[in-house]
Amino acid sequence: MKKISGLDCIILVDDDKITNFINKKIIKRADIDVAVKVNSSVTEALNYLKGMNTHPINEYPRPGIIFLDINMPGMNGWDFIDEYKKLPNEQKKKIIIAMLTTSINPDDENIANLTPEINMYLQKPLTVEKLENTIDSYFPIA
């Protein structure tokens, strides 16, 4: 198992448990030594990020990548980005947000490209290749 510097944890934000099951499996298959946290709603994910200040790092490891679904009940991926913008910069440092979606609406991709908080825009399903590509782009081996 490879250990990637700066990538201690990946957060999956998706309400669909099957998607989360598959994505966990993909991360495992990529043979990377990383913690995977599943947040099945935007609120849960935001609480996680806010909780990192008050909880020990082994319980709330700092994410290197957040895979974010767009279409979720209640608050969706865009609502997450709006709330994420309000977090203190210190908390967002070195977090890569990759939108991972089934949306075929070109508006979504356009907005994603224009949003500095969003680093990548990926189509589901997540594959080992897409994951490795994300890591290679943002976590160069020192």
Place this chain on the structure above:
Amino acid sequence: MSTLKKPFKHNELTFQVMVDAAPNALILVNQEGKIAYVNSYVEKLFQYDRSEVIGQKIEVLIPTRYKGRHTEHLQGFFNNPEARMMGVGRELFALKKDKTEFPVEIGLNPIITVDGNLVLTSIIDITERKKAEERFRLVVESAPSAMILADKKGIIRLVNTQTEKLFKYRREEILGQKIEILIPDEIRGSHPKYRKEFSKNPEVRSMGAGRDLYAVDRDNNRFPVEIGLNPMDTSDGHMVLASIIDITARKKAEEASKNYTKKLEHKNKELEQFTFIASHDLQEPLKSISSLTDILTEDYFDKFDEEGQNSLSFLTESTERMRELITALLDYSRLGQKSQLEEIDCNELIEKIKIDLASSIEETNANIKIAPLPVIWGYKTELRLLFQNLISNAIKFRKKDSDPSITISVQKLDEAWQFKIEDNGIGMDMKFADKIFTIFQQLNPKDKYPGTGIGLSHCKKIMELHDGDIWVNSQLDQGSIFYFTINTNPQKS
């Protein structure tokens, strides 16, 4: 001789009395241009006593500016004496004793006597007619559309400013021209025939019913028009007053609307096609997946490790969800397709729904209060689905710690019934008030509140079918109130 003379005398007298009493001004003028006789109407019209004018030159009755050439005209008449109108095509004026002028029409008749040749001049005061013509001209001029008066031969006799604007001709360029210069080449030839038909049977009507009419302007630009025709009897004979409206803008709008309708029909066909694809092409492989997962589960489940078993049950679950979604989509597209408006007693409808929902009502200990409801016009199956969705939502989204309580009531508005379905459930943030009516959109996690997210979009589509509206008023943890309106008058829906 005397026996012969007597009746002649009598006739002469009768003739004199008749001439004198004639309701027209009659003047006899001799070859020297002097007035030999006037009747009493002349006295009245010109305000002279006959003794003042008899023996005078006829020019005393003519405005100064016409006097110069009059002697010449008079001699011309005596050289070629025949009954005719004076000054055809020119406007004639006469002069009263007080020097006021008035427009006249003058008929000339040569009379040959032993004493020499005379001309009997009959003068008609056309002041009133001129005034009426002037009024008519003003009305035509102020009309908001182009108006053209043409005579029996199709000669343009009068146009207004709108005509100048529309056809880009100046008035003097177009007056006296044939009406056909305003008609496109391809119809120009047959137009005189139409004109003759109209004058045979003149009546107020629009031109060329059912045909597309076009006109051409001075620059030879064609444009679509609508033309109304009015026959008129004038002092100059039968005429036609045509009012012409440029309908370019209307035609364009019609064209646009036609195109839009065509596009909509096309889109609708596409949607029907989509329904077919959803019902058949998508269901087919899905059924295969479903059967294959069944086989895997039944025959091989025990051979998988835990992750394999999880994968298999997720596969089954996903397949089932896909089937639900497709069915929901199909139902959505079929809403209102075969329905007919009918009278519906909402009280009966709700009672039936309560029977359908009996087990969940009992299970959750739901209390449903129903105010007396009206009989309305609507689509029965769809309205039943609407009420059922709203009631079952109110039960589904109940609070954990309290029994669902649902109140259904109605309020009569001006032209609609406004229904109100109030619950004491979990409520929602109003920022999602629109999202909940969108297809497959859900606010709450699927594992807590299972479903496809199509119920309220069904409700919305049903209200659209009824030309009504549906909306929500809610607050998180404070219950929700769903409102919908339905017209009291079915003709309006």
